Amino acid sequence: MAPAPVDRSHDVLVVGGGNGGISTAALLLRRGCPDVGLVDPSETHWYKPLQNYVGGGLCDLDELRRPQASVVPPDVHWHRTAAVAVDPAAQVVTCADGTRIGYGDLVLSPGGQHDWSQVPGAGEAVTDGRAVSTYVGERAPEVWRQVQALRSGTAVFTIHAGPSSGRETVLKPMFMACDHWRSAGVLDDIDVVLVCDTGRIHPVARIEQEIRTHLAGYGITVREHTAVVAVEDRVVVLESPDGPERLPFDLLHLLPPYRAPAFLADSGLDAEGTRGYAAVDPETLQHPAHGRIWCIGDGADLGTARTGGGLRRQVAVVVENIRRSRRGEELQRYDGYTVGPITTSRSRLSLGEYDRTDRLTPSIPLVDTVRSRRVWWVVDRYLLPWTYWHRILKGRV
CATH class of the missing domain: 3.50.50.60 (FAD/NAD(P)-binding domain)
Structure with a gap:
């Protein structure tokens, strides 16, 4: 035929x-x-x-x-x-x-493509506003609305090692939220938790060090080797080597699973x-x-x-x-x-460039681009969009 x-x-x-x-x-x-x-x-x-x-x-x-x-x-x-x-x-x-x-x-x-079916209840939570994600374009403004509204309680942010688009940039909304809460004088009243399903947040040691510095500066608790397995009402269900756990939240920001x-x-x-x-x-x-x-x-x-x-x-x-x-x-x-720009506040950014062997490959010789600076924030927020x-x-x- x-x-x-x-x-x-x-x-x-x-x-x-x-x-x-x-x-x-x-x-x-x-x-x-x-x-x-x-x-x-x-x-x-x-x-x-x-x-x-x-x-x-x-x-x-x-x-x-x-x-x-x-x-x-x-x-x-x-x-x-x-x-x-x-x-x-x-x-x-x-x-x-x-x-x-x-x-x-x-x-x-x-x-x-986002595949919320991997985490039962997560897609519905983002749709109805119980959870938020800057990765869902039309729903991104809801993140800022909830950050502004939160004055106390528990804020949970997630990152996972599975395939995802711009994985490390999921730290951006967390650090910007913490900077806002600090400026508003309420950060000490909010328990900020980062849930990470591996033992490292970033594969490059120098970038990991920079991230950890800012996590400590904001008093963020890191839950390592812990995965998000479901969202039920206003509770995120976690799985760690110690077994399952139900963590109530007042704000939940999710990195979507991808397929x-x-x-x-x-x-x-x-x-x-x-x-x-x-x-x-x-x-x-x-x-x-x-x-x-x-x-x-x-x-x-x-x-x-x-x-x-x-x-x-x-x-x-x-x-x-x-x-x-x-x-x-x-x-x-x-x-x-590849490059993973991470805002560490609402006005500073770390610009980590590296290759598939996790070797730093900065575009500007002799400059520590990983160190958080105002100039990298300006590049990421204004110069790169125009260039795009x-x-x-x-x-x-």
């Missing part, structure tokens, strides 16, 4: 219209790719790092979202639908609206140990079994922290490697660079 015909083909097809997808499409055009297609159903584009500042009362939602149509490069053919299957042998992507799109090379940048988009595993693009995320050579960003498929961002099993700073490096490598692979040249290598909208999404960085 002959294969079903395709409705459209592109020299390079990009799946996903977030940071990675849009900037890849834009850079491909700038590097001379004659025909770029984009598959993404989103109507709104979010600059997600600012969601934490919304939760800290330092930013409005309107500053971090724009119509998707305004950021898709005009010369990119935008398929306003979702990818539901990839056939690597036929080099075809099937979409939710039934469209079949052929490709020469395919760049997968679909991101990760990979289902079509990756359904299409056989994952591998043993990737937990449904796309298998990929972590240095060349090429799929190990399908040489015309490339994987970047939160949807790929890259063995490094999932951050926007890391994604910028990945985009440059993947665009260059598509060119090199077509010419039979040696592929460029991505060293796993005007440079990164246009393929200029």
Whole structure:
């Protein structure tokens, strides 16, 4: 039986219209790719790092979202639908609206997805306001409302080692809240608890040291080797080596559990140990079994922290490697660079840059970027958002 015909083909097809997808499409055009297609159903584009500042009362939602149509490069053919299957042998992507799109090379940048089902009751708690999360964009203002309203009681913040987008930046709303409570004179009346399911908050020793300094400064209790297993009414259910525990809370901020988009595993693009995320050579960003498929961002099993700073490096490598692979040249290598900006107050920030071996890789030589400073806060709050909208999404960085 002959294969079903395709409705459209592109020299390079990009799946996903977030940071990675849009900037890849834009850079491909700038590097001379004659025909770029984009598959993404989103109507709104979010600059997600600012969601934490919304939760800290330092930013409005309107500053971090724009119509998707305004950021898709005009010369990119935008398929306003979702990818539901990839056939690597036929080099075809099937979409939710039934469209079949052929490709020469395919760049997968679909991101990760919240999976509240992993923690029973958590999704419902965020929806009805019993819990909050800056990671849920539309609900981010609720974080600041509850922080302002809390004058005493127990505030619980969570961090976990599972796949997540910008994992360490979940510390931002906690530190900004503590700084606000200190300024309001109520911090001593609030029991702030950080629940961490491992023995370390960060894999890099120098960054861990900086974090611990500020945890101690605010008097935050750290519950190590403790996982959140459920949320019931205004009680968070924990599991530690000592057994289960029920901890009542007055404020609960959650880092969502994540999962990979289902079509990756359904299409056989994952591998043993990737937990449904796309298998990929972590240095060349090429799929190990399908040489015309490339994987970047939160949807790929890259063995490094999932951050926007890391994604910028990945985009440059993947665009260059598509060119090199077509010419039979040696592929460029991505060293796993990533960056986790952590606000330590409402006006200072630690800028930890590191690679997949947990080695510090500062962009500015001889400067301790991990040390919390006002200048890094200004960069993160104002310079990077401007760079994102005007440079990164246009393929200029």
